[in-house]
Amino acid sequence: MRLEHHSETADRIHGGWLGRIAGNMLGKPVERGGYWTRERIDRYLRRTGALPLxxxxxxxxxxxGEGEFDLRPEWPQCVRGRVHGSCRDDDIDYTVLGLHLLEAHGFGFTTEQVGDMWLRRLPYLQTFTAERVAYRNLVNGLTPPRTATHENPYQEWIGALIRADVYGWTSPGDPARAAALARRDAVLSHRGTGVQGAMWAAALIAAAFTADGPREAVAASLEQIPPDGRLARTVREAAALHTAGATWSDTLTELEERTRGLHWIHTVPNAAVITAGLLYGEGDFTATVALTVRGGLDTDSNGATAGSVAGVLCGADGIPRQWTEPLRDRVRSAVIGFDGARISDLADRTARLAATVPAGSTPPEAVRGGADGPG
Incomplete structure (x- = not known):
């Protein structure tokens, strides 16, 4: 699987940026997994005449009625007809920060440099769960990997997964390299399945550049995480149900049962929703992000990751305009120095980084799981 044209790669990277932001915006109004179940989301869509989405x-x-459809406070900026550029969101902040990290330190960055970048560029109150704990631990003088393990009950939640995209975009066609880069970032705040989630997402995005559709990208991503871990088992189960002819709804119902007891922000159930959205979306951008967000749980994060993969698969030119035109090529960000940046400029900068990577340059720490604990 070889990349033939840099211009095509740049268009796919641009598609990844646009897809991530659009998917995030789609899911943001209904981001509260304990309340916005699949059933409630579809009831909302039926009431508003928006099925199919x-x-x-x-x-x-x-x-x-009061309490019937309790959207997030940001909803007026995220619903159709009112999107004028992107909303600020941590799912996008970390993508921007990852780009800045690579520009500042190159692909040889250290986990300590990731932490230093957070302290310099990311406001504390714009961090959540594992990232906020790690930030506090950094301020208190702890260093990795203790920043991830000290008083951190969120080590296996989805936070590291949402930081992984830039490592996939800058490793086109090289899932192993993408996973190794994502792991080095993830261990600042996560361990175990939390780290594996970041490796899986980065590998999935990198594989999408050369894969023949989402199924092949999913298969390639599984090669970069422990095969006997709960994350890999869940992704394989989603793929097996899809292959067996189960409906999207029945697949998610089965996976919900198998992941019962895990928090709605945990990596594993969200990876199940993302995988189902990708497989049943069959490479179509609109179907992919719609199914993923309708799957519930961490809807804005899942929509962002699925949108990134789908955007890479179809390229910027292949994303329907109803998703991209309202973004107005602008991104809001809490990352100091980046608020109001042009999406196209961020994509160009990412493509320039990707073009500097020699073939076969997978970092030596591209190991399965490593010292991050079992999944």
């Missing part, structure tokens, strides 16, 4: 979420119905 082919655009951003519609505004809430005027006759909704």
């Amino acid at each position: 082919t655009d951003y979420l519609p505004p809430p119905p005027a006759d909704a």
